[in-house]
Amino acid sequence: MRISEFQDMMRRIYFHRDLERGAVGTYNWLTDEVEELGEALRGDSNVALDDEFADVLAWLASLANILNVNLERAALAKYDRKCPKCGKTPCECSASK
Numbered sequence: 001m002r003i004s005e006f007q008d009m010m011r012r013i014y015f016h017r018d019l020e021r022g023a024v025g026t027y028n029w030l031t032d033e034v035e036e037l038g039e040a041l042r043g044d045s046n047v048a049l050d051d052e053f054a055d056v057l058a059w060l061a062s063l064a065n066i067l068n069v070n071l072e073r074a075a076l077a078k079y080d081r082k083c084p085k086c087g088k089t090p091c092e093c094s095a096s097k
Helices: 003-042 046-066 071-078
Strands: none
Touching: 003 046, 003 071, 046 071
């Protein structure tokens, strides 16, 4: 499944509810899911990790749908087979943030 197909699936399932919640409310749900992913990273359950990664992706797609952002197009525009900063694959940027 492509990213755009996943985003379309999230739109079909949840868009009516996401739109009512709005961008800020959906963003808040996304940040909650990222925090849960952080908790799963500290644990030892691969199932929990899978679930939380899926939740983060789903809420990101929902937020993108509300804001009319095509995640696949945006990701490929910025990260098209190379680092957007140094232009290399693999990245040759310094490891510091």
